[in-house]
Amino acid sequence: MARFQHTVTLTPVPRRWFESCVVMLHDLAESLEEDGARLRLPDGRHLPELFLDKGRHLQRGARYHPESDEEGPDLDAALTVLAWDRRRETALEMVALDDNPHKPTHMVCTLRLTSVERPREAELSGKAQASGGRWTRYTSGSGRLHLDLGAWWPSAAGRGRRTGPPVTGTLDHPLTRATATVVPRPAQDGRWRVTVKVRVTGRSFARLLLPVAMAVFRRRARAAFAEALDEAAEEWNRQVPELVSKDPEQLRLELVESLFKTDEEHQA
Structure with missing residues (x-):
């Protein structure tokens, strides 16, 4: 087992x-x-580049x-509405097929949000299933990310029950299982101090190889883990201040106009 x-x-x-933006996105879709x-x-x-193939707009x-x-x-590629109830749950399923002739892969991603006016929970889950050979099981996997929105901001402010x-x-x-937790705490300057913990365990024959690999590469693996998070934090801190300075109506207008921009305009 390895810990980071x-x-x-x-x-x-x-x-x-954040809650105003969630409402804005639902209003825009509706x-x-x-x-x-x-x-x-x-x-x-x-709306460019999108077709309604089945059912009524935003209906289950x-x-x-x-x-x-x-x-x-x-x-x-398809997007299916699993639920659209502002008081209860919004759920969307995205499916994509990578039609690589040597290793076709079927990918499914589901996003769920509990309540719109007062978001309490959000969950993102995904699964990739490859086919086309005896070793494809080792290129398949699944993941799940759960966010307790009701606990995030109290924790970030140093309040609430733990x-x-x-x-x-x-x-x-098939060869590994990783579990992660993220906990925010208040920093002295009003920002968030966010601690990420990851635990990795081996499966099958990797259960024996993982301790050997960590003994050799432990320092390098931990440095790479920290560097990846530092780079993500740097990008967050570069973009978020400007983003949260805009009200949801301004963001709605910018979002709509961005749908009509060319790839060259987006890159610029």
């Missing part, structure tokens, strides 16, 4: 701003109107496809 721990300092995200297989914005423009079972290179729906880490995650592979 590192703490980074992050610019905070106000809870009220403002779209059906126009055959296309979706139309309130200003009359069609509604299925959407992105646009393919041939300007029709890409049937190898009922467990606000963020937990697991990553399962």
